[in-house]
Amino acid sequence: MKVSGTSHLSADRDAVWRALNDPAVLVRTIPGCRRLEALGVDSYKMTIAAGVGSIKGVYDGQVRLTEQEEPGSFRMHAQGAGAPGTIGADVLVTLAAAADGGTELTFAADATVGGMIGGVGQRMLTGVSKKMAAEFFANVDTVLAEPAGGNVAGRHTDGSPEQPEGMTSSGATWVAPDAVPTRNINGFAMGVAVGAAAALAGALVGGWLASRRRN
Amino acid sequence: MFGARIKRSEDPRLVTGNGRYLDDLGHDALEVAFVRSPHAHARILEIDVTDALDVDGLVAIYTYDDLDARMTEPLPLLIPHPTLTHGRTQHALAIAEVNYVGEAIVMVVARNRYIAEDAAHRIAVDYEILPAVVGIDVARTAEHLVHDDVPGNVAAFMVQETGDADAAIDMAPHSLQLDLAIERSASMPMEGKGVLARWDNDDQSLMVHTSTQTSTSVRQAIAAKLSLPVDRVEVVTPDVGGGFGVKIVHPWPEEVLVPWAAIRLGRQVKWTEDRREHFISSAHERGQLHQVRVGYDDDGRLLGLSVKFWHDNGAYTPYGLIVPIITSTQLLGPYKPGVYRVEFTSLYTNTVIVTPYRGAGRPQGCFVMERTLDAIAADLGLDRTVVRERNFIQPDEMPYDQGLIFQDGRPLVYDSGDFPASLAKLKKLVDWDGFEAYRAQAHADGRTVGIGMACYVEGTGVGPYEGGHIRVETDGSVVVSTGLTSQGQGHQTMLAQIVADELGVSFDRIKVTTGDTRRFKYAVGTFASRTAVMSGSAVAMTARKVREKALRIAAQALEASVDDLEIVDGHVQVKGAPSSQIDLGAVAVLSNPLRYAFDTAAQRATQFASPADPNQPPVSAGESPGLEATDFYSPMRSTFANGMHAVIVETDPLTADIKILRYCVVHDCGNIINPMIVEGQIHGGVAQGVGGALYERMEYDTNGQLLNASYMDFLMPYASEVPIVEIDHLETPSPLNPLGVKGAGEAGVIPGSAAIASAIEDAEGIAIHRMPISPSELFHLRLASRATGLSNQKDTE
């Protein structure tokens, strides 16, 4: 299944790049992400609660970032499995400077979905993936728009990421806070496309949190 | 019981609200709604499901792109024919083009139907609208095509002839030409279609319930399309709320899509259509245009008959050419046509598919022939029944070969019938000869009345076969099954009557199952008025086998000769000495030599229970255990029923309102198993005939929109519109099957339009060549007729 799309973020390219590579940001912005644990450099384990339409579940997955060319592009490989199904995805993310000083983000994903959620139909899966991707990027944009030193974990005033206390190259864990200021999570039913591989840094396996979870 | 008015065993369950129709099943199933094309002809550019994704309770959305393997192929063309050179069928979900309003494009599965419809409404499809081809005139002009690769919109062109009819007509002392038209109607059963499917992952098997007329064929089709072994698929027909032909088409897209989704989702999935869906995505029938040339002598005898007609087959041809072939052949009715030539062109239009509706092309053929004979009578100043009599095939000419090939691929040979006797009965019943006096009296009262009549012949009991299976259980109850299905015809009752007689058991101890592939796997289906002939004969033959085996075993047990035994009320007894008896349940026990007794009755059959012959194996060569048998009936040809209807109508001089005063039927379906059931079939058929003559037509606009896709605007008769039907029977038994029966299911509807048109014409003196006819149409015909002084067209050759 191929899914692709674009998103415009207000923050500049460098900031977006750092955010997409920052697990502390990811755990707050990936829809449904509950837990993120570093396995090594650019390699994470994560847990995501998600639903595709009425099929809901919790998924465990792994994400690896490769071919990183800061701040222009990187590739993400994701594998995940949960009770309702499995997903594998290979996503290329490209960042370009936008005329207004923001960022044009383009993603192109190649995904395989299996299990029960694989049976819901291509258009539903790709449709939900795109929605998830859009929500993810919007979340990132919201987080980046917060005043520096605010909720973004570990960010130094010069913008360089600060290692959270006790972080080593593996074993460090981030847990999603309960409330995340995001733009688009309101009554969205979030038909979930588990595995709808919409691109993204670290995200994907799983995807959206059904709006119910937040209610 | 044969010939008795036995009350139906189906009824107690149905009248108390304990029927099990499709939608009564699968309460926990996911439900389905479809996005169907709103355009008659369009290319699909894009399908955007984004807005539907938010709907709470949505489970899946499928389009053609999701289909796999054989599901991507078009649905089967069920009945190919050499002249169907350009047959086309649709895909389960439309790929790139849709060809009728209602064609399925997207399948939505959700927690319930309300939610599925919510989601379906939010799916946006982008179309490029193409020109719609609607109606026979537009189709044959072919300025636009329905299918790009079908020139002239012609699916098929077929000719059957017995000689040079045009020459015969040219040489005849008199000739006539007529243009006739019948408009589209539809079966319209009160229950629409529905499918319920469940994949059992433990058993790796698929169970499908569908409101169908042929579970065995649906099973084959589903197994093929889903690439499953046939023996891992079972199809059960639940109670069905009417079929009338529309449910013989298979597989409907939904019949393969619902099981396909059930397998993918691992959940039970159900779809039941609503009434609008039925109007725009099931099937219609009847629409044809005819041109007739006929040559006759001074006595009104037919010398040559040449019929050309155009048949509107809708957007696809899944059922082949059966309807126009039946029109071509059954048009001849009970008559000798002289030299006959019939030619038809089957045309595509951007409308719903056309497949058989009770009568299946015969009403059109009957309308054509009967109007023609009436025109001849009018031309020669002869009584209309006299013209019929002069053209009848006589009883001593039976069997009569019309020289054509019938819809079963076999020669059109009438096996039996006494048309003069039927007509005599009809004339007596309606008091044909006394009508002029009645008319004079009515005229004196300022009323306008008319009388009309029409005759038909119906090939029933078409093959290739049906089967029966009967087993006597150890408690004496009798289990009967046949593979075809029931939609209210009382099959369970009728078949039990046959078995009760053949086997000598009580009606109440017999349980009949139809349409369940778990119980009987080889069958064709319920259509073409064939159940009594086909399953009736098969079940009778099977019962005779069971009886023969029972007597053989009982003879041993009673130490009597088989010829001295009879079976009365479930007991095998010695004739004249009924105390020497053994009941059938005990015979069933003995028929199955056991090692282990599962109850006290079974103990009789265990190895030490009675002395055994050490020189014979417990089950002899060629024998099987159990008091049961299977047999099949396969006919040489169809067997021909016939009937004649007479109608008296009154037309209002001011409003042109049309009222039926009397409706008389003489009906010959050979030997009658249950007269109450046969009469019920005639009543129902007449109601549909009245509907088709006066009320029912599908109103398509030039863009292919069905304007009257609801019961509010498609007029079906209520009790206030249907007359009391007076019936007299004739029975000319069929020589072709063991019971001497002929089919009765479609008879009532066949001559309706012909007889009513004949009566209206008789009342008004205006030619009625188009049906249905409404009061406003009659009103305008009156105006036109007064303006131009028109009478029946006549070819002045």
Place this chain on the structure above:
Amino acid sequence: MEAEALVHVEFTVNGRPHELEIPARRLLSDTLRHDLRLTGTHVGCEHGVCGACTVLLDGDPVRSCLVFAVTMQGADITTVEGCCTPGGGMGPVQQAFQDCHALQCGFCTPGFITTITGYLEENADPTAEEAREAIAGNLCRCTGYQNIVAAVQRAAQLKQAQLKARDAT
């Protein structure tokens, strides 16, 4: 999108009280059939024309496909199942239908049975013409109505015989 809001409603069906939480747009026909599993009431057109869905609302026939179940607060509904004898056997109207062969496929039948049950309370001894008019609002595709008309009069007969028998004891 939020899940649909549910409305609390209480009504009696065939003498039994029910309490339900259902969406406001749920039709009474669907509630009877799928929430209460009383599948005797059938849906033939869902636009109020065919009458297969007819039930008695406080004794009067209504098209349950045109009624929102949530408007039935306090109502007393009778379906075809409620026209049986207490033991679940055939009541007089149902028996009349079997006697007269007034059903074939049986799909429209429940709507006729409730309609006739309601009608006979108003007119215990209809003529054939009155009988025909009484059922002229229900569609049947199988029977041609003739036997249904006969069943109306037969039902009247059976009811009267029942009443006489009861009065005699």
